[in-house]
Amino acid sequence: MSDNPTEPSATLPEPVRDHLGQQLRGVLPVEADKPRFLGDDPVPEVFEPQIRRLETRLKTHEEGTGAVGQALDQILDALGVNPDETDRRGG
Numbered sequence: 001m002s003d004n005p006t007e008p009s010a011t012l013p014e015p016v017r018d019h020l021g022q023q024l025r026g027v028l029p030v031e032a033d034k035p036r037f038l039g040d041d042p043v044p045e046v047f048e049p050q051i052r053r054l055e056t057r058l059k060t061h062e063e064g065t066g067a068v069g070q071a072l073d074q075i076l077d078a079l080g081v082n083p084d085e086t087d088r089r090g091g
Helices: 012-029 045-079 083-090
Strands: none
Touching: none
16 A cells, blocks of 8 residues: 555555444444535534524524624614724724
């Protein structure tokens, strides 16, 4: 076997690959879960609640940040302040 992966001799012989594959299949659990969305990796059921909570937190953060930005823009508009002009005068 060579250090150069492009050489034909860089691969393991087929019997060795078969043996290693059988060993790995015996040790690693093979789950046939289907992903929720095309292209997603299937998620083990154990992690599903944590992933849903994380997704909810991320979505809430994004929506909350947008809402605060809009509210600040409305307040500045009501006060007649243009943030772009303030930046030019101050800088």
